[in-house]
Amino acid sequence: MLWAGSEMFMDSVEKVAKIYNINQVLTGVLLVGPATAIPELIVTIIAALRRRAAIAVGNIIGSCFMNIVLVISTGAMLINLPAPHSILYFHIPVMLFATAILCFDLFYNGKISRGKGVIYLILLSLYLYFAVFFGRIF
Numbered sequence: 001m002l003w004a005g006s007e008m009f010m011d012s013v014e015k016v017a018k019i020y021n022i023n024q025v026l027t028g029v030l031l032v033g034p035a036t037a038i039p040e041l042i043v044t045i046i047a048a049l050r051r052r053a054a055i056a057v058g059n060i061i062g063s064c065f066m067n068i069v070l071v072i073s074t075g076a077m078l079i080n081l082p083a084p085h086s087i088l089y090f091h092i093p094v095m096l097f098a099t100a101i102l103c104f105d106l107f108y109n110g111k112i113s114r115g116k117g118v119i120y121l122i123l124l125s126l127y128l129y130f131a132v133f134f135g136r137i138f
Helices: 003-018 025-049 053-078 085-109 112-135
Strands: none
Touching: 003 025, 025 053, 025 085, 025 112, 085 112
């Protein structure tokens, strides 16, 4: 079922990208990324509401680590995964910057406050804005 659902999802994403003339990087950032983040978001929200902060943070760190180590490496074992310039010079530096601020917050403050949560959402909005409106420049 997961394989069939993934096939249908990817077919739909490709059709939407062709209809609206969206490149593959933006399709991944705007459609695939958020869709695959929904389970982590739900688990984190539930963990936070139950005051299980360690589970919430561990879920995100574990998910990011698994995406980088397991998902990318498995895809690369199947085919070479070339990275377009926009990924190398825009998306990865932004991801590293966000990771650096998260690490700074966790190491020096021991927590992520509500205010920092708002700042992260603003940064996400700015990232998506620049990815959409200036993505072809990078």
